[in-house]
Amino acid sequence: MFWHYIDLSWRSFKRTPMVTVLMVLAIAAGIGITMTSLSVYHMMAMDPMPHKSSQLFHPQLNARDDGDDWWTEDNLPHQMTYKDAMNLYRADIPRLKAPSMRTGFSVNLNSPDVKPFIESVRMTSRSFFSMFEFSFIHGAPWSQGQEESAAMVTVISRSMSETLFGQSDSVGENVYFDDNVFQIVGVYEDFDYHVKFYDLTNGAFNRAENAMIPITLIPPLKAQTWGNTNGWKFEEINSYQDMLNSEQAWLQFWVQLDTTEEEKEYREFLTNYLIEQESLGRFEREEVHFALRNLTQWMTYNRVVTEDNRILVSASFMFLTVCLANILGLLLGKFLRRVPEVGVRRALGANKRQVFLQHLVEVGLLGFIGGIIGIGIAQLGLWGVRATYSYYSAIATMDISMLLAAPAIAIGACVIAGIYPAWLVCRTNPAICLKTQ
Amino acid sequence: MLSMKNISKVYQTEKVQTHALRDFTLEVSEGEFIAVTGPSGSGKTTFLNIAGMLESFTSGDFILDGVNVGQLNDNQRADLRNQKIGFIFQGFNLIPDLNLFENVEVPLRYRGIKSAERKRRIMECLEQVGLASRAKHLPQQLSGGQQQRVAIARALAGEPRFLLADEPTGNLDSLMARQVMELLEEINRNGSTIVMVTHDPELARRAPRNIQVVDGQIADFTLYQHGGASVPRKSNTVAAVNPMSVEV
Structure with a gap:
């Protein structure tokens, strides 16, 4: 059924192209900004030698x-x-x-x-x-x-x-x-x-x-x-x-x-x-009085990741939340317009879970597309950071884990935004749905 | 096969209690073709929705093919509906984005039938309603009569024990209505049990058994033989005309 749901989602996107574009742009903008700050944060905070960092120590003598x-x-x-x-x-x-x-x-x-x-x-x-x-x-x-x-x-x-x-x-x-x-x-x-x-x-x-x-x-x-x-x-x-x-x-x-x-x-x-x-x-x-810190402790002690970076990441996630709130509104409108069709599907044997999953797959696909475009926006943002602050040129980049995280975060965020609209649609009484036809 | 005993359906709002069905009792045997008639608001559609498990009932017993419907949860009712019941609606209710093949495929997908078997059944059903050659067309490319035939094919695809039709000819001109009715009669002759709600007395007379619903109760039922000649009409317990809504 998963691929069938993907097919239905794609048809749904084509049926309402403007709303789809708006939602994709909203999630792409949110993901782009979030991934820009998160990538910099990730590179700053990453253990540079995970296999050895616990063996390398920096003594400090008082x-x-x-x-x-x-x-x-x-x-x-x-x-x-x-x-x-x-x-x-x-x-x-x-x-x-x-x-x-x-x-x-x-x-x-x-x-x-x-x-x-x-x-x-x-x-x-x-x-x-x-x-x-x-x-x-x-x-x-x-x-x-x-x-x-x-x-x-x-x-x-x-x-x-x-x-x-x-x-x-x-x-x-x-x-x-x-x-x-x-x-x-x-x-x-x-x-x-x-x-x-x-x-x-x-x-x-x-x-x-x-x-x-x-x-x-x-x-x-x-x-x-x-x-x-x-x-x-x-x-x-x-x-x-x-x-x-x-x-x-x-x-x-x-x-x-x-x-x-x-x-x-x-x-x-x-x-x-x-x-x-x-x-x-x-x-x-x-x-x-002395201290013996290992590599990761030494990085924390030296505040390699500054408070400013943490605030920036928090702010970017807040921006993503605002984008999701907009998506939620658009999804509500889009899904509720589909209530009659849901009524037909329910009458033909779809249970609530299947209707719910169909809609979640749709928002997941929306998140995936938004996430991919978001990676492009994040690359643009990171290029801007590198061009503006050469000091950050080594860390203003996305590694493979961030490239994979971007669509995952986008899908997760969209699914969270889509849960309420999907739940609202699937719990509608099919008889009432059909009356609205 | 379908047994309803003393089924009641009450819609409750803050101020008004509406009795859509009261002590509704009906037995339907396998292979029957029943027409349900009655004035608007008499409870015909509510009966059909309850029979199709699209709506719950307030009290009474409802046994469908040996299963006590009152004891099923929503998902179990959906599964039973998918396996036993086919719906035909007045407004056809085809999904506009899907072509005819895909529309007929919908109930089969929810039943988890494999692709090859789905394809065989869909083409068989479209063949039966004479639209196999238009399988790739979208619903809006068809006339109303053709759309209703697709809806009938969709209802037949799952090989249901029951076909529930709610005003299947209501949106059609008389010629198309006759064609659809002939199709339903043929389906009935092939062994399917059909319960059809209609306003049209002429169409109702073509069904071997008629039920008249008034104020949420069965007021009369009539048996016809061979499409028109009535046998002695039996009077059922007809309640005095009761107001459907009472102040609470």
């Missing part, structure tokens, strides 16, 4: 005196001081850990063929690549030895390799970062995540860096952060070494903890580390 407040909700700094980051980096546990910092250089090949350009570069450890699953298409990350010896090596993205050398394989080539020559040891596939989750302090939706160099090059290069620096006390900083020794927080730090035992062990380690640092006179606290 290495400062009691009474001094950070601006965060739990009084913990988002970033780490250089000495804490390097101490944790050189610790025995865990196996995979990655201090990192965003810096930047003028990139050139010392050749007139390629115009120099400014590019942000991440300084990190080789563990970073396996922790965040960077995929190498040529070469590999630098070696442990190269990292320890602060070798002038780099890995770059495919797009940078193609920009510089016109091909993806540039392993063995040299590239200048400012005046320093770096040898390319690996080329990785462009970072394809919509959220730059490994460094939320520099804008969650900013473009990922196209080149990485060892973290151990910070002192020799006297690298400056291209991100935020936060401190909690007055310090005289007259040299780069003063900066490295200071209580200024400007590095991010990640660890991979595969089991709950590892997590527990690392929490104990951090407790002991802070007790030890306090004993060295860095700060005075009554209680040790």
